[in-house]
Amino acid sequence: MPQSNTYQHQVALVTGAGQGIGFAIARELARQGAAVLLNDLDHTLAKQAAETIRQEGGTCLAYPGDASDVTFIADMVQTAIAAFGKLTIVIANAGITIFGDFFDYNPEDFERVMGLNLRGSFFLTQAAARQMRSQGSGGSILLMSSVVGHQAHPGLAAYSMTKAALEMLAKNLVLDLSPHGISINAVAPGATLTERTTDDPTYIPIWSRITPMGRPATVDDIANAALFLVSPQSRHITGQSLIVDGGWTAVSPPPVA
Template sequence: MDLTGKVAIVTGSGRGLGLAYAKRLAAAGAAVIVNDVDAAVAEQAAEELRAAGGKAVAVAAAVGSSEAAQQLVNAAKDSFGRLDVLVANAGVLRDKVLWKMTDEDFDTVIGVHLRGTFTTARAAVVAMKEQGEGGRLILIGSPAGQYGNFGQTNYAAAKAGIIGFTKVWAMELSRDKITVNAVVPVAATAMTATVPFLKPYVEALEAGEPLPQFARRELAFGTPEDVAGLVAFLASDAAADVTGQAIGVGGDRLSLYAHTDQIVKEYSEGGWSEDEIAAIWPTAFAPHLQSVGEKLPTPPEK
């Protein structure tokens, strides 16, 4: 995949998934703005890209504010003359059950994930529209935003909101040939290391051990590098007709998520009373109630 001449911003790319995205984009020829809240981490990541023959500039900024978003866009234009791709990846976790979650826990996660995606996308789109040559918004979602996840009120809400962004912006930006897609990754990172079910697989990778087929296929769980190919594809000309989609990737699995739809429809002349709803619910609706939380398969016995 040749991305020569393209310029990409990857937020939260000092380490983990963001760094894997930045490395893959740079390896394909794109110039990359590497971003992290820690200046030393951002510069070290950028130096890794440059040492491998890529073009990269580090920008230390806490994603969320309009000022930080403009700083990133300005860096792309000042350093490389243009902007073609935004990968909105920056994120934090503040996991707690609802009754223990503080305002700060909620606002911090929403501020980075949801507001940060909004502000960076808005600034990027202004630059892309001025260029008049199209562009790519690649927004990073999560299975938590698709299914919900215990203890993640803030994170799940933010990631579900990012899917909403994807659909709206795909419509709004179609005439400008700016595609908008959400990537829903699963990979070994500092975040997934906190999930008890996944922790043994993260530890296996850290120890240099290969993951079992169950993890890579049934759980779609692998390394950050396993996810990066999808980001490079969506950044490329090959994905010019792909927009408004939520695409899952991890381990050996690539998947396409369905849009939410109404699965049962019944009608009552003049509208529905509570008694009428109670009467029809057990037969028409109860058999189709949807589950909450991701239903993970049971590991095979050793």
């Protein structure tokens, strides 16, 4: 059963939630009473993640597909409405990281990064905000940024650009969304232990050494920040970016072995 009713009667859509940070956010929202539409590009991951949440007593529907596709985004929002009757929380977590030397970075990788990180987040926000506006009862939107939207990181020129852009999008949309009672913020995670990062045996030692708090974040560290920003406790916070990095951006040593 859900652990609390903080998000009872709320309907959340979380993209890129088959594993990692997105799954932790979706899982905690469901534990606290929200009905969740869970998206991931990987059909198997999406269905397994939704089933795990249901087995724990939560309400969750898988909706796998490409969160960079504008037609799919519209279908996803309408599916949430058809299944749960409304949409009150949206977390644009889907994103892709493609490292590459700036001098050799190719247009194909650039378009993939821009397509999911920017186009997908922008048009999901637009579709969600239109729905929330029509409902007339407000809502919360959260964009997923990164510490590399604040500090330079080797090989991430294109990716970093998208994350800085998402923070500016959150700030700019205060003008459009506030009159409708819709908040929009961003979370900027630092080094975080996920299925992807823990495949690298050097990840924990390096980031533990260079993070002032002595360890990388867990997915629950990021989920806790995300849930706060879409909760009633943060109703007067909008247009902001919350960095969750154990202090790394305060000192910013590079992750070298």
